[in-house]
Amino acid sequence: MPAFPYSTTSTVTAVPPSLCLPVIEAAFPRQLHPYWPRLQERTRAWLLEMRLMSADKVAEYADSLCYTDLMAGYYLGAPDAVLQAIADYSAWFFVWDDRHDRDIVHRRPAAWKRLRERLHTALDAPRDHLRHEDPLIAGFADAMVRLYSFLPDSWNDRFARHFHAVIDAYDQEFHNRTEGVIPTVDDYLELRRLTFAHAIWIDLLEPSAGCELPDTVRKHPEFQRAALLSQEFAAWYNDLCSLPKEIAGDEVHNLGISLIKHEELTLEEAVAELRRRIEQCIQEFLAAERGALRVADEIDDGTVRGKEIADAVRACVANMRNWFSSVYWFHHESGRYMVDSWDDRSTPPYVNNEAAGEK
Template sequence: MPPDKVAAYADSLCYTDLVAGYYIGAPDELLAAIADLSSWFFGWDDRHDRDAVHGRTAQWRRLCQGLHATLEHPRQQLTHPDPLVAGFADCVLRLYSHLGPRWNARFARHFHPVIDAYDHEFGNRRTGTVPAVEAYVELRRLTFAHWVWIDLLEPTARCELPDAVRKHPAYRAAALATQDFSAWYNDLCSLPKELAGDEVHNLGISLMQHEGLSLQETVTEVHRRVSDCVGDFLAVEPELLLLADEMAADGAYGRRIGAALQSCVFNMRNWFSSVYWFHHESGRYRVESWDDRSLPPYVSDAGAPEFPSTDLAETDPSGGEE
């Protein structure tokens, strides 16, 4: 943002406040890195919107290429001419310093499909394609980066969870519930802005387009789905806490994993209140105060600086949680 925009809007956007409520217990340097990643994510989302609106396809493709490269070699991208690539490299490098190569590889494996999903959305924006409801739900789980935010619970707990815990059905169900809640509540609060901006990616817009719901029926249905997510989490939370207690009774290693699991479940729960608070405090969703309801007043239409294209090997990462 230009300095005048920073002074007028940055604090009221509450981007860094958002993560403070659901990574409780994180070391300060990790919390700062996650907060910066969250701020970066909103900036990337706004670039995606503006590049799609203005048809800046070549710039968008170069950005995606740079982000994919950053996940594998973040240090090499710290001086990249596009500040979104350089900023992402800074965040990734700091995040990679906490749990080691295995966790780092998983983080990259989960973020590659997020970039690809944003690219898929770019194509939909250019063609005016509104995804069907179930297709949108699956796409949204990628563009919201569900598994990336769940991965970050582990360095917050200062412990990498074993596969037997991460892949436990109750853990996956709790994680999905908290992230679907967050994504769909975001859709609900973004709906006025995205309808005004001819956006095609919103649960409400998919429901209106493909199921013929009115605006009021759509709001009611999204509310129902959001509420169901809370119930889904509460249904599996006791099982996870019992699992943590059982692990804690099995020696020093078990106590460490049990405590980490308790931390992860505690912060999953915190997503609900933190996301709710953020959407009612952040200036990002106060469209009634904007001159143009489709465009936040702090977003610039400027594109990225020009830089040479780089040929990178094609990647086809799996979108599934591993």
């Protein structure tokens, strides 16, 4: 099928049978924010400006990695400036993830410890780090200053709490991987909610909708369930698609790997179990989505404020749905997962494989 049914492209994306989910292709039509062409152009320029990727790697890989496609397919309805800030932050997140991976592969605990501490500090005072010597810190600070500008301090404080937890989870993953610890399935699922940053992507639904949701809405079980399921799908489908890359790289953080180690499944059985969980997650979301929309209907009480909050909830729930299709197609279009085309299956060609951080 076309990569974007509503765009001018005629590209057909082939999905391997082992990764194909007909329900996504049939029931979750893909959409794309109209700002996407400028988004791609400006994020590419931002990666260069922040020195997060070298000019040759930006030219060769930035567009094919499809980082902007992922965000432009998720945060529909976001003001252009909000989507741009989210997309730049998301691109930064992928670069950070790659630095973390290289620090593990090259056994650089001191570099990782320094980076982790700097990120915690920059998260609380990003304006103080805009000119930091490490491009990863300066780029993070730039993205955070922009993200903090859209909603009140209460949202900023919540986002910071959530991302501090993500940084700590990355530290746990660092130690697990360097020590060869494969988490149990339950431990992995708990940690994965943090390393995938479930709460962060859910938080970003609010500036996209132009409204900070009251705690009574955000913490409503129906709203929370729909939001969590959208993220669980994304994390588990990522694990399914990443399994060959991560086995090649001697990874220990993947639901499939935990199933093989602790449930004594074969690779084929682990893939089947991953698919079962993913497909169940989709079906449960369809029910949770209806419940979350009922929450919006209850809020829409005829008052101006009620309508504002209800419309924001509906926008958030619609984008939870968009996450399914955006994540699905991203994994089949992004060069990040085309491990069979790499010269070295354990070393992504788009990363800086030098000893970054050991200055």
